[in-house]
Amino acid sequence: MLKIGIILGSTRPNRNGEQVARWVLDIASRRTDAEFELLDLRDHPLPHLDEPMPPSLGQYQNEHTRQWADKIASFDGFVIVTPEYNHGIPGVLKNALDFLYAEWNNKAVGFVSYGGVGGVRAVEHLRAVAAELQMADVRQQVALSMITEFENFSVFKPGEYNLPALDTMLDQVIAWSAALAPLRMASAAAA
Numbered sequence: 348m349l350k351i352g353i354i355l356g357s358t359r360p361n362r363n364g365e366q367v368a369r370w371v372l373d374i375a376s377r378r379t380d381a382e383f384e385l386l387d388l389r390d391h392p393l394p395h396l397d398e399p400m401p402p403s404l405g406q407y408q409n410e411h412t413r414q415w416a417d418k419i420a421s422f423d424g425f426v427i428v429t430p431e432y433n434h435g436i437p438g439v440l441k442n443a444l445d446f447l448y449a450e451w452n453n454k455a456v457g458f459v460s461y462g463g464v465g466g467v468r469a470v471e472h473l474r475a476v477a478a479e480l481q482m483a484d485v486r487q488q489v490a491l492s493m494i495t496e497f498e499n500f501s502v503f504k505p506g507e508y509n510l511p512a513l514d515t516m517l518d519q520v521i522a523w524s525a526a527l528a529p530l531r532m533a534s535a536a537a538a
Contacts, residue, residue: 349381349524352422356429356440358389363461366503367491368428371459374513375426381521384422388439391415393446402448415443416450423531424455424524425482426516431462431469436476444476451480453530455523457516458488461497465490483527485519487512 353372357364368385375383393411400406407413429436444451456477460466467490477484489512491497496505 349423349521350421351375351381351383351424351426351520351524352386352419353383353426353428354440354443355385355387355389356427356443357437358439359437361501362430363493363497363501363503364428364430367459367461370503370505371426371428371489371513374510375517378517378521381423381517381524386418388443391418391443393439393443396442396445398446402446405449412446416447419447419450422454423528424457424520426457426459426520427473428459429461429466429469429473431460431464431466434468435472436469441476444480448480449534451477451482453527453534454482455485455520455527456482457485457520459491459513459516460488461491461493463493465492483523485516485523487516487519489513489516 353368353375355364355368372383372385393415398408398412407416429440458470458473460470462469470488474484489509491505491509493500496503498504
């Protein structure tokens with residue numbers, strides 16, 4: 348069974364992302380073609396990147412990095428839930444991605460974003476980062492407007508019309524995660 352991590356990419360107090368991530372997890376958990384787990388970056392507090400060697404070498408010196416690497420390595424693919432901050436992703440999410448390299452390789456990733464224009468600019472930023480990490484980003488994304496999907500910009504009330512996009516994105520992440528399994532196995536065997 349494929350294992351997909353749903354990464355909650357915001358740690359702000361009073362963040363809207365927790366509601367969004369729990370909605371994604373609730374919908375995803377109804378599926379029988381993969382297992383899903385919520386990864387809240389609050390539960391994985393990483394300092395600003397503090398490894399002396401580049402992540403591509405995999406020579407992690409710090410225990411927090413090794414724990415993060417073990418967690419990420421346990422997944423076959425990901426859904427990243429992100430707000431848009433200043434036309435980009437939150438610093439905490441970029442930092443979490445930057446800590447590792449091989450653990451992200453050959454895994455599919457889909458995006459659920461929210462913001463004034465649905466967080467689409469944050470996703471464009473994430474697509475470039477995912478490419479450098481050798482992740483396969485899927486085409487379908489879920490873009491949630493703060494104006495239409497949040498009451499008073501704080502209570503998440505998604506319209507049912509968002510479900511087809513979410514289901515399609517999950518279909519794509521699962522299909523690509525399965526298709527990339529031979530590459531992940533070859534990399535593990537070579538290590």
